[in-house]
Amino acid sequence: MSALQRLFKFHGGVKPAYNKEASTRLPIAVAPMPASLVIPLHQSIGGMPRPLVAAGEKVLKGQRIGGADGNVSSAIHASTSGTVVAVEMRLMPHTSGLSALCVVIEPDGRDEWIARQAFEFRSASPGQTRDFLRDAGVVGLGGAVFPSHLKLNAGKHGKLDTLVLNGAECEPFITCDDVLMRERAEAIVNGAVIMREILSAERVLIGIEDNKPEAIAAMDVAAAEANCKAGDAAIEVVSVPTRYPAGGAKQLIRVLTGIEVPHGERSTDYGVQCFNVGTAYAIYEAIALGQPLISRIVTVAGNVAQARNYEVLFGTSMKDLMALCAPLPDSDRIVMGGPMMGLLMPGDSVPVVKATNCILVGSQALFPPPPPEMPCIRCGDCAKVCPADLQPFEMYWFSRAKIFGKAQEYNLFDCIECGCCAYVCPSRIPLVDYYRFAKSEIWAREVEKEAADVARERYEFRLLREEREKQEKAAKLAAKTAAGREKAAAALAEAVKPAATPEEDAKKALIAAAMERAKAQKQEVHPENTADLTPEQQAEVAAIEARRAEIREMAKPHLRQDD
Amino acid sequence: MLNNSPYFLKPASVQSVMLRVLLALLPGIAAYVWFFGAAILVQIALASVTALAAEAVMLHLRGKPVMMFLGDGSALVTAWLIALTFPPIAPWWLTVVGVLAAIVVAKHLYGGLGQNPFNPAMVAFALMIVAYPSLMSQWPGVGFSDLAPQLNAIFGPRQLDAITMATPLDALRTALHTPEARATVAGVLGSDASFGNIGGKGWEWVAAGYFLGGVYLLQQRIITWHMPVAFLATLLVISGGFSLYDATRFAGPSFQLFTGGAMLAAFFIVTDPVSGCTTPRGKLIFAAGIALLTWVIRTFGAYPDGIAFAVLLLNIAAPLIDMYTQPPVFGHKNKPAARP
Structure with missing residues (x-):
C-alpha cells in the first residue's frame, strides 16, 4: 500500500451503521448441497440465455445449460451433477414477484465436474478470450451482474491506464468481498493479473474501505507477491475512506483516479475500468482453472442468530441457506443485497443467483417502518449527500407532479438509486421510490412512443405502397394499350404496305419511347428514404420487411380481395 | 406493506430541525430580556399560542392530520420570528393579526408546510408595517424594562410616549432625512447614549x-x-x-x-x-x-x-x-x- 497514492473525494455520501462484524467472525463455510437446485436462465444484464437441456437429461457440474443469446448475454451452468427434472417457470429473486424460466436440477450427490481445462488466454485473441468468458458465465458480482466479457475490452485506445478492483464493499451488513479478500487474496490478485494483460492496463488499483484492515493486509501481501513475480509495482492496494457509497463503481473510480465518468459514457474511453474483487476471482477460476461461474460467496446477516458467509451454489433456495444461520422468530422479510439498495424478496423459496451478494433477514425492530411522510421543506440535506451531485428534492418535486420532462432535465437518469437522499431526509420521504416511479413511467412512455412510431411508419409505408401499385397498374395499362396500338398499326402497315408515311414512323418512335419510359419507371419505383443506408440499417430494414411479409401472409385470408 | 430500500433511515425529522432552530434563538432572546425586559416573552407566548391555534384550525379545514403537523414545530418558528421582529411593546392584537396573516394566508392558503413561496414571518412584518407604521415603530428604550408598563402597553389603553422611542436605525434614518437638520451620522450616533457603542x-x-x-x-x-x-x-x-x-x-x-x-x-x-x-x-x-x-x-x-x-x-x-x-x-x- 503506497502512502503516496493521492485520493480524491466524491461529493456527498453518508455514514450509516455498518454492522459488518457479526458475519466476519467465522471463516467462509461451504453451504451443504440442497435437495434440488432451481437455476434461473436469466441471471445477468442482457439477453436471456437459451436453454440447452431438457427434462430428464443428465448434467455434469459446470455443464452449460443455458447458451448466451448474442454477445450481450452470459451463459448459465449446472451448479452440480445430477438430473434435470424440469425446465419451467419459477419465482424469481426480484421484488416484482415475477416468474421466469429456470432449470431445475436434482443433484446426484457425486458433484462430478465436466472436463476442466485452463484457457490459454495469452495465445488467444482478445475476442476469443471474451467469448470464452461469456460462455463461462462470468458476470459482475458486485450486484449489477453486467457480463464481464463486455467490459474486458480496452476500448478505442487499445490500452488502459488504470484497472480498478472494487473491494470497497460500502453497503452495511455485506461482508462477502471482505472475507473473500481475507481468505482468497492470491486468487483475486491472479485474476487481476489476467485482466490487466487482457486490457493492457498500466496499473491496477485495488480500492478497499479502511474499515477492513484484515482484507487490506491480506491483499497487500498478495499484491506484493504478484509485483515481485512480475518485477514491477503495477498492483497497488489503496485504503479508501469509509463512506457510503464509496463502492459505487463511478465513485470509486473518482476516489482513486480523480476521473469522473459521466452517465451513459464508457469508462474505458477515460482510460479506466472497474471490476468487483469477486469478479476478479471468478475470472481467475474460469481462465486459470477452467471452472465456469457456478457459485459465489453470500453473506447471510441481519436478524439471524449466527451471521456468516457461505460459498453457495447458484440455485440453492434462500430458505435452505438462511436455515444455516437460524433466523430469529420475529423476522418478517428477506432482502437481497444491503439495507441501502437491497431488493425485497417475494418469499424464501427464491434461489440464490449471481447477483446475490447478501441475504439480509429483516424484522420490525431492525428496520422499523418509516414514520409518515411529511412535505418536503427543501432543506437541501438530500443534495448535500447525493454522490451524483443531483438536486434530489427538485427531482422529487417533478416526479411527484408527474412532470417527467422536467425530472429528466434535472438529470433523473444520473441517479444511481443509492438511497442516501432518502436516508437523511427529515421529512422521511421515500425519495428513491419516486425516482423509480418516474424512471419506469418514462421508459413506459418511450416504449409507447416507439410503438406509435412503428404504427405511423407502417401507415406511411402503406400509403407509399398503394401509390406504387397505382403507378404500376397505370404503367401496365399503358404498356397494354401501347402494344395493342402497335399491333393494329402493324396490321395496317401490312395492308397498305408501300404507303408508309413519315408520320407513321414518328408515331412508332413515340410509342416506343413511351414504352421505354414506362419500363424505366417500373424499375425505378422504390421508397426514397432507403437510398443510402448503412449495412446495419439495411439489415434492419430487411428484417422489418421480412416480418411485414410474414404478417401480410398471415393477414391475407382476412383481407378483402381488392386490398 | 413493507417499504422499499433504503430500509433504515438516519434519525432525523422536521420536528428536530425546527426545535433546534428554536433552541438557537434562545441566546438572542436572553439578551433581549436582559436589556429590554420580559415583554418579549409575553409576545413570544402570545404569538406561539395564536400560531398553534391558527395552524390547528387550518389543518383541520384542509383535512390534514392535525396532531402530526402541529408537532412539526414550523408554526412555532414562524411565531417566534414574528415576535422577535415586531416591537416588544406592540399591542397584543398587532402580534395576533400578524401571526394570523403569516399562518393562515402566507402559509396555509399557499399549501401549508413546504409550499409557501414567501417567508411567512416577513409577510406578517411587511403587512403590518404598511398597515400600522406608527405602531410598528414604537420600541422601548433601554431602561424601560419594567414589566408593568410594558404589559400595560401590550394589553392596556395606549399611553406610550413615556417609554417608547424609535429604534436606532429608524432614528438615524429620520434624522438624516430631515432636510433642515443637516445631521451627520457621527452627530446623530454621538448625540444619544441609546445608540450604544x-x-x-x-x-x-x-x-x-x-x-x-x-x-x-x-x-x-x-x-x-x-x-x-x-x-x-x-x-x-x-x-x-x-x-x-x-x-x-x-x-x-x-x-x-x-x-x-x-x-x-x-x-x-x-x-x-x-x-x-x-x-x-x-x-x-x-x-x-x-x-x-x-x-x-x-x-x-x-x-x-x-x-x-x-x-x-x-x-x-x-x-x-x-x-x-x-x-x-x-x-x-x-x-x-x-x-x-
Whole structure:
C-alpha cells in the first residue's frame, strides 16, 4: 500500500451503521448441497440465455445449460451433477414477484465436474478470450451482474491506464468481498493479473474501505507477491475512506483516479475500468482453472442468530441457506443485497443467483417502518449527500407532479438509486421510490412512443405502397394499350404496305419511347428514404420487411380481395 | 406493506430541525430580556399560542392530520420570528393579526408546510408595517424594562410616549432625512447614549446572541455558510464602501450589521429553506440580493427597516435563480476530455 497514492473525494455520501462484524467472525463455510437446485436462465444484464437441456437429461457440474443469446448475454451452468427434472417457470429473486424460466436440477450427490481445462488466454485473441468468458458465465458480482466479457475490452485506445478492483464493499451488513479478500487474496490478485494483460492496463488499483484492515493486509501481501513475480509495482492496494457509497463503481473510480465518468459514457474511453474483487476471482477460476461461474460467496446477516458467509451454489433456495444461520422468530422479510439498495424478496423459496451478494433477514425492530411522510421543506440535506451531485428534492418535486420532462432535465437518469437522499431526509420521504416511479413511467412512455412510431411508419409505408401499385397498374395499362396500338398499326402497315408515311414512323418512335419510359419507371419505383443506408440499417430494414411479409401472409385470408 | 430500500433511515425529522432552530434563538432572546425586559416573552407566548391555534384550525379545514403537523414545530418558528421582529411593546392584537396573516394566508392558503413561496414571518412584518407604521415603530428604550408598563402597553389603553422611542436605525434614518437638520451620522450616533457603542445600546448584544445561535445552526448543519456569509459580507462591503465615500451621510458597516434585524435575518430569516434558494451559488446570490436591497431600503426608503421587503422580493426571484444556478452533476464538472 503506497502512502503516496493521492485520493480524491466524491461529493456527498453518508455514514450509516455498518454492522459488518457479526458475519466476519467465522471463516467462509461451504453451504451443504440442497435437495434440488432451481437455476434461473436469466441471471445477468442482457439477453436471456437459451436453454440447452431438457427434462430428464443428465448434467455434469459446470455443464452449460443455458447458451448466451448474442454477445450481450452470459451463459448459465449446472451448479452440480445430477438430473434435470424440469425446465419451467419459477419465482424469481426480484421484488416484482415475477416468474421466469429456470432449470431445475436434482443433484446426484457425486458433484462430478465436466472436463476442466485452463484457457490459454495469452495465445488467444482478445475476442476469443471474451467469448470464452461469456460462455463461462462470468458476470459482475458486485450486484449489477453486467457480463464481464463486455467490459474486458480496452476500448478505442487499445490500452488502459488504470484497472480498478472494487473491494470497497460500502453497503452495511455485506461482508462477502471482505472475507473473500481475507481468505482468497492470491486468487483475486491472479485474476487481476489476467485482466490487466487482457486490457493492457498500466496499473491496477485495488480500492478497499479502511474499515477492513484484515482484507487490506491480506491483499497487500498478495499484491506484493504478484509485483515481485512480475518485477514491477503495477498492483497497488489503496485504503479508501469509509463512506457510503464509496463502492459505487463511478465513485470509486473518482476516489482513486480523480476521473469522473459521466452517465451513459464508457469508462474505458477515460482510460479506466472497474471490476468487483469477486469478479476478479471468478475470472481467475474460469481462465486459470477452467471452472465456469457456478457459485459465489453470500453473506447471510441481519436478524439471524449466527451471521456468516457461505460459498453457495447458484440455485440453492434462500430458505435452505438462511436455515444455516437460524433466523430469529420475529423476522418478517428477506432482502437481497444491503439495507441501502437491497431488493425485497417475494418469499424464501427464491434461489440464490449471481447477483446475490447478501441475504439480509429483516424484522420490525431492525428496520422499523418509516414514520409518515411529511412535505418536503427543501432543506437541501438530500443534495448535500447525493454522490451524483443531483438536486434530489427538485427531482422529487417533478416526479411527484408527474412532470417527467422536467425530472429528466434535472438529470433523473444520473441517479444511481443509492438511497442516501432518502436516508437523511427529515421529512422521511421515500425519495428513491419516486425516482423509480418516474424512471419506469418514462421508459413506459418511450416504449409507447416507439410503438406509435412503428404504427405511423407502417401507415406511411402503406400509403407509399398503394401509390406504387397505382403507378404500376397505370404503367401496365399503358404498356397494354401501347402494344395493342402497335399491333393494329402493324396490321395496317401490312395492308397498305408501300404507303408508309413519315408520320407513321414518328408515331412508332413515340410509342416506343413511351414504352421505354414506362419500363424505366417500373424499375425505378422504390421508397426514397432507403437510398443510402448503412449495412446495419439495411439489415434492419430487411428484417422489418421480412416480418411485414410474414404478417401480410398471415393477414391475407382476412383481407378483402381488392386490398 | 413493507417499504422499499433504503430500509433504515438516519434519525432525523422536521420536528428536530425546527426545535433546534428554536433552541438557537434562545441566546438572542436572553439578551433581549436582559436589556429590554420580559415583554418579549409575553409576545413570544402570545404569538406561539395564536400560531398553534391558527395552524390547528387550518389543518383541520384542509383535512390534514392535525396532531402530526402541529408537532412539526414550523408554526412555532414562524411565531417566534414574528415576535422577535415586531416591537416588544406592540399591542397584543398587532402580534395576533400578524401571526394570523403569516399562518393562515402566507402559509396555509399557499399549501401549508413546504409550499409557501414567501417567508411567512416577513409577510406578517411587511403587512403590518404598511398597515400600522406608527405602531410598528414604537420600541422601548433601554431602561424601560419594567414589566408593568410594558404589559400595560401590550394589553392596556395606549399611553406610550413615556417609554417608547424609535429604534436606532429608524432614528438615524429620520434624522438624516430631515432636510433642515443637516445631521451627520457621527452627530446623530454621538448625540444619544441609546445608540450604544456599535449598533444601538442593547441591540448589539441581542445581535451577538443571534450570531451565537447562528453558529450553532451552522455546527448542526441545519444551515450552510452561504447565506449568512453572503448576506453579512454584502452588507459590510456596501455600507463600508458608502461610508468611506461619505461618512457623514452613510452609516458604517458595524452599525448596519449590528442594528435592526440584520443578524436575525442573516441566520434565521434569509436561511428559510422553503422560500429561499437551494443551490450553493443560488444561495449566495439570493442572500447578497437581500442584503443589497436591505441597505437600499434602509438608506433611501421610508420604512424603519428594509429586510422584510428585501426578503419578499428575493423570494419571488428564488425559483429563477435556482434554475440558472444548477450545479453540474457528476461527470459534468471540469469534464476531463475523453482521451483522443
